[in-house]
Amino acid sequence: MKMKAMTALCATLALSAPLVMAGGADDDKMVINGETEMVTKTTAPAHMENVSEIMSGWHFRSDETQALQLDDFDNPGMIFVDQALDAWNTVEGSAEKACASCHEGPESMKGVRAVYPKWNADAGEMRTLAMQINDCRENQMGAEKYKYDSVPMASMEALISVQSRGMPVNVAIDGEAAPYWEAGKELYYTRTGQLELSCANCHEDNYGNYIRADHLSQGQINGFPVYRLKNAKLNTAHGRFKGCVRDTRAETYSPGSPEFVALELYVASRGNGLSVEGPSVRN
């Protein structure tokens, strides 16, 4: 009885959805708080061979979901920014320092989100924003690291991202970054899991098309961290990567793993030119 009912419901939705929902990206304009004009569609970076125009995932969402991101009060992601601001000013660790002890106000982080992941010459490694935050916590503050894709980490990323909101994503892919970028690109086009899907199969070949009753975006990460309606919290890019790879029915890489760091650099570079949106609101 219950199984039949569920099947009937799914069948009804599957039949009715394409008839009543619009297809791909819309042409709406994103202006935050009535003042910050955002670039949500632009010419694809030169390195992208198969896509001519890049666009924010915002364009693939319903008007109601889009509206949640247009005003900071309506955006539930800003709750987490508030919480991170408290953390920013809280002294933690053996060095008895807060973020504010070295960096003063969070405004000092303007521009940071736009250029991460970034090569760190001193450490000789490719660093995501999360890695940089944890490096500060561990080595400057003597505090415990945040779990890579935890809510406190996503919240701190959101506080830092919001300082760069509206600035174009501009990650470097040459020089020392080049091998990481190549590794990320390799992963992007590699099919994984029982379903044998690569990132590109969904987000390059089929963006704008339906996947069940939903439609696929380009998989841009300029809006991360993202407040998702489905779990009502902020989500990190690596958390999303993990979800995507798992959905191909593959063993996933771990958030913070070298594979996902490389993938983040590559995917971020596919959004070079789009405005930093974080914290954005998605389904």
Next chain:
Amino acid sequence: MEFTRRETLALGGAAALTFLLPFRANAAVEDLVNEFTGGADLADAGVELTAPEIAENGNTVPIEVSAPGASAIMVLAAGNPTPPVATFNFGPLAASQAASTRIRLAGTQDVIAIAKLADGSFARSAKTVKVTIGGCGG
């Protein structure tokens, strides 16, 4: 609040089940309406309910209710495991008898608003909201 895929399916199944058992589902809603109205007749005009035709995610569905002059508006989600959603009581300083909020819908169903109007009569408005099932579990 995070729903697993299994829980979401179960909720959807429960919603679908209520279609198959309309008598019982309606009875719960009718009881709630009668409790609010004292069994009075319901007019079709006097209360407006704004809700999306299609909700991308049942976890967060924006709605707005408005009933000029009303003292209270009750909102019900007929297909939820527990139909009550909220009751807005308007005080002397309410500039309009209107409010917006965000609600949870367990599946495609009717959202119902019942207003107690200034003259003590009642009005009803309802809207079907389709709740889609997302493509990727994430």
Next chain:
Amino acid sequence: MASGVKPRVKVPKSAAAGDAITIKTLISHQMESGQRKDKDGNTIPRSIINRFTCDFNGQNVVDVKMEPAISTNPYIEFESTVPEAGEFKFTWYDDDGSIYDTTKKIAIG
């Protein structure tokens, strides 16, 4: 007291006497519905904010009864008349007995 509960309200700083203003409120709260089960299959008990009120200088604007069908991080928007300068008081009532409140002053001008 549920953890991480923080009220946020948006009220204009000033208004003309008699004006209608829009007020937005949001409080961070899980709004555990009582419908979910944990990993062991046990029902997670309901824990929600069940009532929200807004008063201005002691007079009521709205009084909302809230149920588990209200989304996580409850958002409520409404309009208030501002008869004179004064203070809005916002109060949220938690199932566990906690009361969260915050105030906002508004000037006439």
